[in-house]
Amino acid sequence: MTDSRTAILADIAAALRRPSPHHHQAPAPPPGPGVPIDWSDPVGVFEKRFTEVGGHWHHPPTRALVLDAVLTIVRQHDARAVLVAEDRPGLLDSLRLAESLRQQGVQVARRLDDRNRADDFEVMITGVDAALAETGTLAFMISPGQGRLATIVCPVHVVLLERARVVRGLGEFLTLAKPLLASGEVSGSFLVTGPSRTGDIELTLTVGVHGPGTIHVVLVD
Amino acid sequence: MKPTSTRFLPVADAALDSAQLQRALTTATGRFTAGRLAAGAELANWQSLRNQGRAIREEAIHRLDELLLLLEQNVRAQGGEVFWARDGVEACTYITDLAHRRGVTLAVKSKSMTTEEIALNDALDRAGVTPIETDLGEYILQLAGDTPSHFLAPAVHWNRDQVAQLFVDKLGIPWTQDVGTLTRAARAALRRRFLEAGMGITGANFGVAETGTIVVVENEGNVRLTTSAPAIHVAVMGLEKVIPRFEDLEVLLTLLPRSATGQRMSSYVSLLNGRRRPGEPDGPTEFHLVLLDNGRSRILADPEGRESLYCIRCAACLAVCPVYRRVGGHAYGWVYQGPIGAVLTPQYLGPEAGAPLPFASSLCGACRDACPVKIDLPRLLLHQRERVVEDVVKRHSGFGALGARIAGWFLQTPARFAFAGALVRTFLHLTGTGRWLRNVPGPLRGWIASRDLPKPPARPLRDLVGK
Amino acid sequence: MGLAVLRVLERAGHPAEFPAGQTCCGQPLFNTGHRAVAVSLARRTIQVLQPYDAVIVPSGSCTAMIRAHYASLFDPADPARQEADALAAKTFEFSEFLVKKLGLSSVAASCPGKVTYHEGCHLARELGIRAEPRALLRQVHGAELVEMDGVDQCCGFGGSFSVKYDRVSTAMGNSKIESIKATGAPTVVSCDPSCLLHLGGLLRRQGVAVTTRHLAEILAAENKP
Numbered sequence: 053m054t055d056s057r058t059a060i061l062a063d064i065a066a067a068l069r070r071p072s073p074h075h076h077q078a079p080a081p082p083p084g085p086g087v088p089i090d091w092s093d094p095v096g097v098f099e100k101r102f103t104e105v106g107g108h109w110h111h112p113p114t115r116a117l118v119l120d121a122v123l124t125i126v127r128q129h130d131a132r133a134v135l136v137a138e139d140r141p142g143l144l145d146s147l148r149l150a151e152s153l154r155q156q157g158v159q160v161a162r163r164l165d166d167r168n169r170a171d172d173f174e175v176m177i178t179g180v181d182a183a184l185a186e187t188g189t190l191a192f193m194i195s196p197g198q199g200r201l202a203t204i205v206c207p208v209h210v211v212l213l214e215r216a217r218v219v220r221g222l223g224e225f226l227t228l229a230k231p232l233l234a235s236g237e238v239s240g241s242f243l244v245t246g247p248s249r250t251g252d253i254e255l256t257l258t259v260g261v262h263g264p265g266t267i268h269v270v271l272v273d
Numbered sequence: 274m275k276p277t278s279t280r281f282l283p284v285a286d287a288a289l290d291s292a293q294l295q296r297a298l299t300t301a302t303g304r305f306t307a308g309r310l311a312a313g314a315e316l317a318n319w320q321s322l323r324n325q326g327r328a329i330r331e332e333a334i335h336r337l338d339e340l341l342l343l344l345e346q347n348v349r350a351q352g353g354e355v356f357w358a359r360d361g362v363e364a365c366t367y368i369t370d371l372a373h374r375r376g377v378t379l380a381v382k383s384k385s386m387t388t389e390e391i392a393l394n395d396a397l398d399r400a401g402v403t404p405i406e407t408d409l410g411e412y413i414l415q416l417a418g419d420t421p422s423h424f425l426a427p428a429v430h431w432n433r434d435q436v437a438q439l440f441v442d443k444l445g446i447p448w449t450q451d452v453g454t455l456t457r458a459a460r461a462a463l464r465r466r467f468l469e470a471g472m473g474i475t476g477a478n479f480g481v482a483e484t485g486t487i488v489v490v491e492n493e494g495n496v497r498l499t500t501s502a503p504a505i506h507v508a509v510m511g512l513e514k515v516i517p518r519f520e521d522l523e524v525l526l527t528l529l530p531r532s533a534t535g536q537r538m539s540s541y542v543s544l545l546n547g548r549r550r551p552g553e554p555d556g557p558t559e560f561h562l563v564l565l566d567n568g569r570s571r572i573l574a575d576p577e578g579r580e581s582l583y584c585i586r587c588a589a590c591l592a593v594c595p596v597y598r599r600v601g602g603h604a605y606g607w608v609y610q611g612p613i614g615a616v617l618t619p620q621y622l623g624p625e626a627g628a629p630l631p632f633a634s635s636l637c638g639a640c641r642d643a644c645p646v647k648i649d650l651p652r653l654l655l656h657q658r659e660r661v662v663e664d665v666v667k668r669h670s671g672f673g674a675l676g677a678r679i680a681g682w683f684l685q686t687p688a689r690f691a692f693a694g695a696l697v698r699t700f701l702h703l704t705g706t707g708r709w710l711r712n713v714p715g716p717l718r719g720w721i722a723s724r725d726l727p728k729p730p731a732r733p734l735r736d737l738v739g740k
Numbered sequence: 741m742g743l744a745v746l747r748v749l750e751r752a753g754h755p756a757e758f759p760a761g762q763t764c765c766g767q768p769l770f771n772t773g774h775r776a777v778a779v780s781l782a783r784r785t786i787q788v789l790q791p792y793d794a795v796i797v798p799s800g801s802c803t804a805m806i807r808a809h810y811a812s813l814f815d816p817a818d819p820a821r822q823e824a825d826a827l828a829a830k831t832f833e834f835s836e837f838l839v840k841k842l843g844l845s846s847v848a849a850s851c852p853g854k855v856t857y858h859e860g861c862h863l864a865r866e867l868g869i870r871a872e873p874r875a876l877l878r879q880v881h882g883a884e885l886v887e888m889d890g891v892d893q894c895c896g897f898g899g900s901f902s903v904k905y906d907r908v909s910t911a912m913g914n915s916k917i918e919s920i921k922a923t924g925a926p927t928v929v930s931c932d933p934s935c936l937l938h939l940g941g942l943l944r945r946q947g948v949a950v951t952t953r954h955l956a957e958i959l960a961a962e963n964k965p
Contacts, residue, residue, distance in 0.1 A: 057357035060512070060566045064338040067574035074580050074649065075331060086316040086527075101537070163554055167502065168468055187538040196552035200501035204494055222538075223523045229544065230519045234484040236351045239550045240500075243542035248494035251534075252410035252426060254433050255301055256452040261409055261460055262467075263494025263541065282905070289907055595894045599911045633905055635898025635912070636771060637861035652812075658773030677769055681777035685784060690763040709944060719906035724913075724941030734742035738758045 086186070086221075094185045094218045095271065101188030102269060105246030106259065111271040119152045121270050122177065122210060126158055129208050129266070131174035133159040138197025139179030143212055143272065149177065164201055176206040176264075180213050181241075182228060183269075186221035189245040190269070193229065194238045203242060209264040214272050274389050274420055278606030278618050281629040285600035294430055298598050301429045305592035308535015309643065315537075316527070325524045326646040330583035333516050337573065340482040340515045341564060347485025353547040353560040360567050361391030367563060368393065368474070368507055369400035375505060375559075377402060377471035381463075383489070383496040384408035385476030386424065386586065387511050387565060389608045390621070393474070404474070405466045407495035409459050416443045422602025423610065424588035425533055430601055463495070473499035473557065477510035478529065478585070480562070484519045485546060487562065490529060492540040500543060506557040508545075512564045513573075513582040525585065528645040532587040568621045577656045581616050583646045590640035590650060596633055605630060612640040616653040624657070624664040631657035687735070694733055701728050741933060744960035745798045745834060751960075752842055756796055761788040767805040770813070771899050779813045786810070786823045794841065795831040798956055800863025800932045803833040808866045833863060835931055835955055839872040845879070849959045852882035854925035858916070858939065860932035861894050873931050873955050880958055888919040897938040913942045920950055929953050 089097055099109050112121045126134055136150045144150065150160045164170055178198055182191040190211055192203050203209065219225055225243075232238050248263030259265040277284070288294050313319040333340060345355045358364035372380065380397060382388065382404050394415075397404040406415040410428035414421060417439055421427030428436075433450050440446050446458045467473075475496055479488040487508050489496045500506050516525065522544075530539040549556035572578055591597045591611030602610035607627075609617045615634060619627025631654045640650040662677075683693040701710060710726040720726060742758065749756045766781030785806070789795050797803040807828045814821040838844040857877060863869050877885045896902065896912025903909075916939060920928050928950055930936050940952040 056359045056363055060357050060359060060564075060570060061338050061341070063566070063570035064341075064512075064573060067570055067579075068335065068337065070574060070576050072335075072576035072579050074576070074652075075335060076328070086318050086322075088317065105537075167555065170468070171464065184538075189538050194550075194553060194556065196550075196554070199549070199554040200497070200556045202554075204497040204501065221523075222526055223520075226520055226523055230484065233486055233544060233546050234347075234519070236546065237550070239351075239547055239553060239556055240486075240543060240545040242497065242544070243538065245536070245538040245540050247540070248492070249540050250409045250456060250493050252408070252413070252428055253431070253436050253452045253455060254297070255304060255426065255429075256433075258453050258456045261456055261493040261495070262407070262463065262498055285905070286907060289911055595896065595912045596905070596908055599908055632772075632901065633908070635861070635894050635896055635901045635909070637894035637898070638865040639861075639892070639894065642865060655771065655773070658771070659775050660773075662773035662775075677772065677774035677777050681769060681774070681780060684764045684766075684769075684781055687761050687763060711945075717903065719903035720941070722906055723910040723945060724938065725944040726941055727937070734758060735760050737743065738746060 089186065091220065094220060095215055097185040098183050098188060098218050101185060103188075105188050106267075107188065107246055108266065108268040109271075110268060115273055118147060118212070118270060118272055119149065122149065122212075123153065123156055125210055125268050126153065126175055129174055131158065131208070133161070133173050134175040134177060135161050135164060135173045135202060135206060137176065137178040137202040138162055140181075140193070140195040140197060141179055143179045143214060144177065147212070147272075164205065167201060170201065170205045173206050175208040175210060176202055177210045177212070178203055180211045180217060182225050183213055183218045184221050184225055184243070185218055187245055189243050191225050191229070192242045192244065193232060194240045200240070203244065204263045207260060207264055208266045208268070210268045210270065212272050213269050274392055274608050276607045276618070276622050276626055278622070278627050278630055280606060281604050281633055284606070285604040285633075288601045288604060289599060293432060294601055295599070297429055297432065298601055301423070301426055302592040302598045305425075305534065305588070309532050309589055309592070312531035312535040312537065322524055322528055323645055323647050326528045327583065329516060329521045329524060330585070330646045334513060334573065334579065334582050336517065337512070337515065340517055341512055343482040344480050344485060344515050345564075347482070348547060348562050351485055351547040353485070353562055355562045355564060357564050358566065364391050364509060364563050364565050364567070365393055365396035369396055369402060371505070371507070371561065372397070372400065372402045372472055375471060377505065379403050379405065379466065379470045380472040380474055381405050381407050381467055381470040381499050381503060382474045383476070383491065383499045384411050384427065385474070385509060386608050387476045387509050388474065389421065391509070391565065391567060393509070405463070405470065407463050407467070407499060408493060409456060412459055412463065413439065420603070421608075423591060424586055430603070467498040467502045470503045472505040472507060473503040474507045474509065475499055477508045477514055479522065479525060480510050480515045481519050481522065482515050482517055486519065487545045488522065489543045489545065490526070490539045490541070492534070494541055496543055497541055500545060501556055504557055505559045505561070506545070506548070507561045507563060509563045509565060511569060512566055513569050529585055529587055532589040532643070532645040572620045578620055578653065580648055581613065581620065581653055583648050584613050585646060587645055589643040589645060593639040593643045595635065595637060595639070600633075604633075612650045612654065613648070616650065616657055619657050619661065624661045627657075628661050631661060691733070691735060694729070698729055698731070741798065741954045741956055744954065744956040745796070747960045748838070748956055749796065751848060752838065752844055754842055757792075759788055759792070765802045765805045767802060768899055770805065770809060775813070782810050782813050782824065783820055786820065786827050789827055790823070793830065794837070795827065796834055796837045797831060798834040798931070798954065799934070800833055800860035800867065800869065801934060803831060804862035804866040806831045833867060833869055833931060835873040835876055836867070836869050839875055844876070847876060847879045847959050849961050850881040851927070851958050851961060853927070854884045854886050854923065855927045855929050855958070856886050856888050856920055856923040856925040857891070858888075858895060858920075858928050858930040858935055859891050860930060860935050863931055864892065873929075876955065876959060877929060883958070886923040886925050888923050890915070890919050895935045895939055897935050899934070902938055909938070910942065913938055917942055917946070917948065921948065925950070927951050927953055929955050929958055931955050
């Protein structure tokens with residue numbers, strides 16, 4: 053193993069001693085502004101871009117109506133069992149989401165203890181760490197409560213989004229995520245843009261291949 | 274994957290004769306290109322993003338050893354293993370040994386051209402580990418024993434009726450032409466596999482040296498499951514995929530999806546920093562990064578060919594290439610297709626095995642204009658043509674090179690040039706009267722099969738006005 | 741075609757010479773990987789064209805060879821490298837010379853009816869010359885320029901590609917012919933004789949009543965009111 057490593061590094065070092073006439077070297081200027089976007093309403097930009105990729109947008113007028121909105125979605129999908137992740141900021145707990153759903157007769161799990169039973173859950177409900185307006189993207193950090201499967205495994209994903217988590221785009225998200233990933237505090241992060249999709253059969257767009265086919269965002273003021 | 278690049282012409286001919294494939298290629302490439310153009314046009318800074326993308330890739334390749342060491346250090350610091358593989362055999366052996374040590378008999382895989390390159394599935398099969406492709410297109414091909422023909426849409430050469438019959442035969446579902454139903458059947462069959470598999474194997478779109486982050490881009494969610502459910506995650510990364518900084522992802526993750534499928538962002542981007550942390554409820558307990566050379570350091574050593582290592586595998590050059598659009602991916606005979614494939618294959622496999630590919634281009638330059646990192650593909654094609662001429666023609670037959678030397682001799686002075694012109698003129702005028710030819714023997718057979726050839730004027734311009 | 745180029749230049753008040761010492765710029769050999777032979781032809785071409793103030797080339801791809809590739813044939817230390825750069829700086833494609841150098845704003849030519857313009861790849865992509873030939877065609881008396889669909893698509897000539905990969909080349913050419921036919925123009929004009937050779941051969945074989953013309957031939961046709 054060490055042998056291959058040494059050999060490869062020696063080969064690379066030898067190769068790089070031969071300069072290439074096609075190496076431009078001059079640093080490229082930073083990119084100028086991208087999409088001309090009116091940033092006075094970043095949440096509005098997110099809503100537009102998120103719905104353009106097939107997401108469903110919900111904006112209950114008050115915080116008190118968030119539970120109703122979630123319940124309506126759960127009923128709409130005929131879900132008897134839902135997964136309510138333990139999100140890091142504790143938004144779902146502060147809304148008492150799991151308890152309220154249970155009171156309405158919905159079976160709720162907080163963790164996926166037996167992943168072989170993942171298919172029992174029609175809906176997963178999570179918070180989100182950031183929402184990237186430019187691309188309509190949701191960004192999730194892996195956390196002790198909300199691991200990897202809780203944002204991919206069910207056919208329907210309901211995301212509770214606090215207004216303050218909307219950022220302009222990838223650049224701002226990378227700034228937020230870098231310290232968490234570089235320090236090793238979390239084992240990864242996922243960007244999710246619309247439902248799971250494929251065009252592998254005759255380029256016919258089909259959603260819900262391996263991940264959720266439906267994704268809802270409920271804005272929490 | 275066993276290379277068949279030397280059979281370019283017969284495979285291309287079969288493709289041209291298949292009305293179904295022609296339709297599929299026209300639709301797919303047309304849609305990819307339209308999507309790319311729209312997604313690029315939306316950004317006022319698209320051209321400067323391309324310059325930035327190129328600068329990032331250029332820097333990465335020219336700091337390759339230093340960045341790989343940094344990547345290794347950061348992956349290890351977060352509990353990951355790093356294995357350096359000189360070739361496919363070393364990479365495959367490492368992975369199969371690991372599977373044996375951990376008692377793994379089933380591995381799920383996401384789409385990875387790098388693992389196709391090293392024929393990892395064959396190695397796993399031989400070692401008693403069943404590999405399951407989980408990308409829908411790759412799954413279709415694996416069930417059928419077929420090979421990919423496009424970077425992004427590997428089964429673009431399959432139509433829904435063929436998939437339907439395959440799923441009737443292999444999955445036991447009733448015949449249906451409904452793509453949604455076919456997709457759900459694959460989902461159901463694969464879902465169990467994700468949960469049963471002891472190992473998940475992915476490629477890597479980028480490896481960030483500065484943070485040790487492996488980035489994988491996809492649309493289906495199969496990468497997400499491959500890297501979440503099994504206890505071991507193995508990422509096989511061509512060592513050229515390293516990038517210096519985490520911030521570089523802003524440029525590269527803007528260029529890649531827009532150039533590939535025309536999406537503003539692919540459905541899923543996984544930024545992975547190794548195995549699960551204490552307290553995390555799921556995720557692999559082991560992470561292994563396989564850094565694969567397999568000829569890359571040799572390509573790096575050629576200053577004229579080095580630029581091909583900048584490629585981020587978006588497939589934009591395939592979609593705009595008028596040759597790919599007509600012959601499809603299989604004619605290229607190996608893992609990489611289109612203009613970039615015509616450049617990479619002879620570099621990886623040697624000029625002899627890849628010989629026809631660099632010549633299978635009209636050098637129109639559409640690929641260079643489409644490339645998000647501005648790789649000068651026509652120049653690379655010309656460079657590979659030179660290598661083929663040097664290494665193959667001269668060594669094996671000498672005929673082509675002799676022809677070139679004869680042509681060069683005739684072209685070297687005006688007298689010889691005029692003499693050659695007179696010979697051709699006389700010969701062509703002997704073939705009959707009339708201004709157009711329909712039958713010419715010899716090297717122009719290929720021309721005359723579909724095209725008339727005008728006779729040159731009786732007297733050349735130099736005779737009329739030459740000074 | 742050569743005579744037409746000379747006639748147009750003369751009429752524009754800028755008579756040109758045809759240097760009899762020239763042979764071939766070397767592009768066919770360069771493009772087939774025979775670099776050494778291409779280098780010797782480039783050296784020769786540089787020498788033959790050295791005495792002139794400007795070089796006018798009625799072929800987009802030959803112009804691109806001199807302008808975009810000659811320098812790459814020589815080591816930076818080779819004196820021929822500087823000569824190649826000097827030649828590149830004074831070499832112009834025919835339409836480019838007329839528009840950019842001579843500032844030609846009117847042409848005394850006539851070609852009544854529709855014409856469509858075929859854009860050679862090297863001319864457009866390597867040299868960025870797209871507007872000049874069109875500007876000239878629009879000045880031709882009676883001519884109506886109709887753009888074809890997919891005008892930026894390669895016609896499929898590609899030098900030896902057209903013979904070695906003849907079926908692919910023909911398939912590409914056939915798509916181009918469909919686009920040409922759809923314009924309804926009886927004439928397709930280009931600045932690249934080699935594209936025209938290929939397209940003309942296909943059109944004639946298929947019995948399509950469209951003629952191929954080099955831009956110079958259109959511009960050389962007298963305007964007889």
